[in-house]
Amino acid sequence: MTAPKKTMLSAVQPSNRLTLGNYIGALRNWAQLQKDYDCVFFAVNLHAITQRQDPKELREQTRRAVATYIAAGIDPKEATLFIQSEVPQHAELAWVLNCYCYMGELGRMTQFKDKSAKAGENIPVGLFTYPVLMASDILLYDTDLVPVGADQKQHIELTRDIAIRMNNAYGADTFRVPQPVIPQVGARIMSLQDPTAKMSKSDPDPNGSVYLNETDDQIRKKLKRAVTDSGSEITDDESKPGVRNLLTIQSALTGKPVSEIVASYAGKQYGHLKVDTAEIVVQSVSPIRAEADRLMAEKSFLDQILQTGAEKARIRAAKTLKRVYEHLGLR
Numbered sequence: 578m579t580a581p582k583k584t585m586l587s588a589v590q591p592s593n594r595l596t597l598g599n600y601i602g603a604l605r606n607w608a609q610l611q612k613d614y615d616c617v618f619f620a621v622n623l624h625a626i627t628q629r630q631d632p633k634e635l636r637e638q639t640r641r642a643v644a645t646y647i648a649a650g651i652d653p654k655e656a657t658l659f660i661q662s663e664v665p666q667h668a669e670l671a672w673v674l675n676c677y678c679y680m681g682e683l684g685r686m687t688q689f690k691d692k693s694a695k696a697g698e699n700i701p702v703g704l705f706t707y708p709v710l711m712a713s714d715i716l717l718y719d720t721d722l723v724p725v726g727a728d729q730k731q732h733i734e735l736t737r738d739i740a741i742r743m744n745n746a747y748g749a750d751t752f753r754v755p756q757p758v759i760p761q762v763g764a765r766i767m768s769l770q771d772p773t774a775k776m777s778k779s780d781p782d783p784n785g786s787v788y789l790n791e792t793d794d795q796i797r798k799k800l801k802r803a804v805t806d807s808g809s810e811i812t813d814d815e816s817k818p819g820v821r822n823l824l825t826i827q828s829a830l831t832g833k834p835v836s837e838i839v840a841s842y843a844g845k846q847y848g849h850l851k852v853d854t855a856e857i858v859v860q861s862v863s864p865i866r867a868e869a870d871r872l873m874a875e876k877s878f879l880d881q882i883l884q885t886g887a888e889k890a891r892i893r894a895a896k897t898l899k900r901v902y903e904h905l906g907l908r
């Protein structure tokens with residue numbers, strides 16, 4: 578008998594269109610790893626409302642996120658695909674975990690510090706407890722591996738801490754303790770306009786990000802305008818974050834080591850690097866855009882996948898929640 582596959586789980590927040598950073602840091606790796614795992618992927622729309630969203634757009638972006646997973650290579654016949662809000666156990670377990678997570682821990686989360694600094698005076702409580710809902714997402718499915726970009730590592734460490742704390746108090750089988758999987762290349766793609774900051778869906782400057790539903794020409798324009806520096810030699814160097822970012826994007830998408838790419842640019846200029854990077858990005862993004870558009874137009878196909886996925890997810894999540902409630906004396 579073969580051992581059951583381990584569970585791999587991940588998600589994207591549908592707070593805007595997905596970016597090239599989401600593809601390189603996450604989706605691409607989900608697709609590469611999927612065949613060896615029992616996969617659970619979903620769109621975290623409950624996380625998205627930690628910032629104000631337009632309801633119509635949120636609904637659309639949420640479906641588009643899942644369509645993009647499939648377009649990026651996730652096999653909908655194998656993976657469990659769904660929308661977070663359709664599985665009520667995520668919010669239920671989050672409450673329980675809230676009682677075992679400390680204010681100090683959440684206050685130390687880098688993403689909270691960044692986002693709350695931007696939110697000004699009125700910081701929603703949800704922004705603070707956001708990582709607890711993420712821990713619930715992960716722990717509900719007895720997850721082994723969580724493939725994410727570097728920015729989510731701290732949240733997964735917190736998830737592990739909460740799980741270990743509760744296992745110590747209520748028995749080692751309360752939760753499976755997950756591991757993050759961070760890609761070697763491309764774990765942190767930077768903004769095209771400010772290469773010292775992460776490429777982010779929530780960046781108010783749309784020129785900083787390549788979105789996965791943009792046209793080839795829009796992509797080319799953005800890469801042509803990518804901020805570099807006043808030098809001219811193409812080297813992989815800390816002092817050249819803009820050049821390094823373009824080299825990283827190329828390396829992640831082609832699989833070639835950065836050193837080999839640098840060597841191929843001997844005597845060439847930044848302009849060459851930008852044009853070539855643009856073509857490589859277009860080659861990756863263009864088929865994803867076309868397939869996601871097609872899936873968005875074919876409403877019943879996506880509806881069916883999401884309905885089946887939510888049903889499967891609810892059964893699994895209910896089983897875990899029942900186990901946790903029993904361990905805690907809640908039933």
Ligand code: TYM
Pocket residue numbers: 586587588589590591598599600601602603621624710711714715723724725726727728729732763764765766767775776777
């Ligand atoms: P989110 O929506 O910000 O990002 C989704 C995934 O994309 C990765 N990522 C990047 N990787 C490389 N370079 C970038 N510039 C870049 N920007 C984003 C992220 O690391 C992530 O893997 N809290 C999560 C969503 C979430 C989740 C979960 C993830 C909720 N529950 C459970 C895993 C498991 C988030 O906001 O990701």
